[in-house]
Amino acid sequence: MGIEYNFDEKQLVSVFHQYRNDINIYTEDCDKDKSFYQQLLGRLMDNTDCQIADIFPIGDCDSVEKASKESPDERGFYLMDGDIYVIYAPRIRRSNLFVLDSYCIENYVIDEESVSKLVFELNGGKETLEAIKEKINFHHAFDVLLQPILDLFFVMSLERKYAGAFELLKYDNFISKGKIYDANKVQEAIDDKQKQLVPSVISDGTFVEDLKLLRELYPYNNSTLLQVVSGKDYLLPYLKRYINQKIGFNFQLPKESWKYNLAKYCNLERLTPLKKAILMRLHELEN
Template sequence: MAERSTSSKSARSVLLEDFNEIDVYVEDTSVETKKLYTIILNKATNSKYSIESVLPLGNSKSVIDEWKKHKGINDGRKKVFIIDGDFYLINEDINEVINDDKISDLTGLYILPKYCIENFLIDESALISLIHDDDPIQNHSQISENLNFQEWVVENEEQLYNLFILYSIIIKFKLGIQNVQFGVGKLCTDSSGVVCKTKIQNRIDDLKSEITAKISINLEQEIKIRKEKLHLAENKLLKFVSGKDYLFPLLKSRIKSKHKFNPDQASFKIRLAKNCSFNEIQNVFDNIIS
């Protein structure tokens, strides 16, 4: 049933041929996905190809499976298959997901260089502009001072990065332990948009116990390997922590605590996309199936 459903979603590309110069397949199926991706991809590539919509398939496996089907087919349509950076960015095990035989040619498959598409929307200037549009009193500098975006990043980064390192190990070894689905609200004590250090540490301690109870590994060594590999990476919070599940809820909580501003999730993302720059993914169409 799942396979037929994915195939049905993929077949919709035929209906979009008159509107799209390139077929774009993505994971997320939330209500705003099509519009959000259309805005982002057109901005990122300076409208290199005309894109009116994208094709959401559900998850990375569905996108990868569909990519495999089209990889060797030349039907005259340009195609790109986009998956979230997810924990591939920490574990670097994309080939384990793609194929046990280690496919080396990834033509047409694009892995986002951040955890998910929402991570690209967490931009200080865009946030300040958005709040400014809805605030009849405060100017940009006052909003910037209240939001204190850099402080928010610093106060959350180490805590959440350490937590997501453990999540990546859970995913790597397929341990079946709840990870990103554990709501970030459970890790907070107030509406400041900053996680509680004590709650994070308790969560980390609990996860370490669960992991070592399920599998015999040198857990501290696994943590060390990942941290050494990624220690030079910039903006760890904004790159490796889920924007959709963790950063967006924290940011909305912070904004609500300082401003009378509470847009629904979908419109919040769309409006941010219109104010962001997406230079980091301007190469998304450099290596497509054509």
């Protein structure tokens, strides 16, 4: 078993790596996710004056936020997921703290190119990339999820807003025998959460009005799905099953391998604000 550090100790460890980094980036998650972050952020900052050789995962979002406030590394840049708050109350960014505008970092690595190229490699090049794209039909891959899963996340945001906490649940709760997705089970979860909120926490009128507002703010489309639904806990587990179904081959890979390989090919445009924030932080340190 390797040595485990708390977040203060992990920040101390980063001091010994400063010769390799222009800036020390602290993230959520744990050491097994480090390669994923290095791949993604390394690509993002390529051809800039910011060198990042090491990333320092220090735990959950509370650990990252606490470290950025209470014991910040002078050369540190802290990166947090948006989580459920992206829907109703985005967290505030600071010069040393960047909060993603999507549910989690995994949301940014899911697109047609990354998914198709990953499948092409896993399939051993037995079919052309174009044939893979046609089979996957990425732009319609999430059609069955859109309304039910988005409504579930809207209701979970109301649960967090009014009850002070929410249960994320897992995607595996919403599959059934012979199906990679069961909309009836999602609706049952929505109904259960509504019963927990109405009328003991909020009125039926407030629930209906808030849900209506969220549906107006966030239309049922792929852009919304890739912003407010957890890529790690929902979209990637669904995609793995969807791809296995479409390609006819069961790719037995841990989620860390999926993330890492998607990070090699994903479009980086949505991460432009993060890139600008890292460079701004670096230039702030240099002045």
